[in-house]
Amino acid sequence: MAVLPSSSSNLELTISVPGFASSPVLLPLSSVKELDINQVPLEEDWMASNMEDEEEGSNGDPPRKKLRLTKEQSRLLEESFRQNHTLNPKQKESLAMQLKLRPRQVEVWFQNRRARSKLKQTEMECEYLKRWFGSLTEQNRRLQREVEELRAMKVGPPTVISPHSCEPLPASTLSMCPRCERVTSTADKPPSAAAAAAAATLSPKVPPTQSRQPSAAC
DNA sequence: TTTCAGTCCGGACTTACATCA
DNA sequence: AGTGATGTAAGTCCGGACTGA
Numbered sequence: 001m002a003v004l005p006s007s008s009s010n011l012e013l014t015i016s017v018p019g020f021a022s023s024p025v026l027l028p029l030s031s032v033k034e035l036d037i038n039q040v041p042l043e044e045d046w047m048a049s050n051m052e053d054e055e056e057g058s059n060g061d062p063p064r065k066k067l068r069l070t071k072e073q074s075r076l077l078e079e080s081f082r083q084n085h086t087l088n089p090k091q092k093e094s095l096a097m098q099l100k101l102r103p104r105q106v107e108v109w110f111q112n113r114r115a116r117s118k119l120k121q122t123e124m125e126c127e128y129l130k131r132w133f134g135s136l137t138e139q140n141r142r143l144q145r146e147v148e149e150l151r152a153m154k155v156g157p158p159t160v161i162s163p164h165s166c167e168p169l170p171a172s173t174l175s176m177c178p179r180c181e182r183v184t185s186t187a188d189k190p191p192s193a194a195a196a197a198a199a200a201t202l203s204p205k206v207p208p209t210q211s212r213q214p215s216a217a218c
Numbered sequence: 219t220t221t222c223a224g225t226c227c228g229g230a231c232t233t234a235c236a237t238c239a
Numbered sequence: 240a241g242t243g244a245t246g247t248a249a250g251t252c253c254g255g256a257c258t259g260a
Contacts, residue, residue: 066235066248086228108249111228116247118229 069109073099077106081113 069077080087080095087095087110096103
């Protein structure tokens with residue numbers, strides 16, 4: 001989607017890291033306890049029992065135990081995700097070995113990570129569209145006010161709001177483009193690169209449907 | 219060359235569990 | 240201590256791509 005304010009790689013910076021979302025700096029006591037629990041899976045015998053868990057589970061369905069990844073495991077997974085959002089079987093296998101997890105667990109982690117990434121992106125798009133809507137609403141209000149004022153004046157020189165400066169332009173500077181039949185102004189020069197850059201940071205970007213540039217003749 | 223069944227993989231959705239306020 | 244909210248690992252279902260017969 002062209003309206004995205006940043007690339008997906010930028011998005012990654014804003015996505016919370018599993019296990020760090022609610023405790024950015026210092027780990028609370030409960031997290032320490034959580035880490036203790038996670039020490040167990042790192043042992044060889046846990047691996048063995050964990051592997052067995054996957055195959056069995058037929059008789060008297062045992063309660064599902066939730067794996068909590070250690071900080072180090074999360075860090076490595078995140079690092080790997082930054083390099084690649086998907087893994088080929090070889091990468092999956094080696095990462096699983098490195099993390100002392102099952103390949104399936106690595107696969108699931110990547111699936112969920114992609115889902116979270118997409119969700120975050122969707123939320124950002126939603127936020128951006130809300131702002132865009134708000135700015136359009138405000139612009140619409142301004143224009144309607146102006147129409148009312150002009151109607152109240154009954155007669156008066158036509159004024160056009162510059163799309164660049166948002167200031168009313170004197171009618172004497174206006175002319176009609178014969179090709180696209182739009183009103184243009186000699187006083188309405190395009191903004192400088194610096195101004196454009198500043199505007200880009202202050203105002204929402206134009207959605208793809210509205211971002212068409214006027215023809216070269218205009 | 220085309221068709222079709224089998225397999226694999228990823229996305230979407232959901233569930234279950236752990237943690238926290 | 241009980242409870243609702245939240246985060247996340249894992250299960251399930253489905254569709255698309257690929258492959259070999």
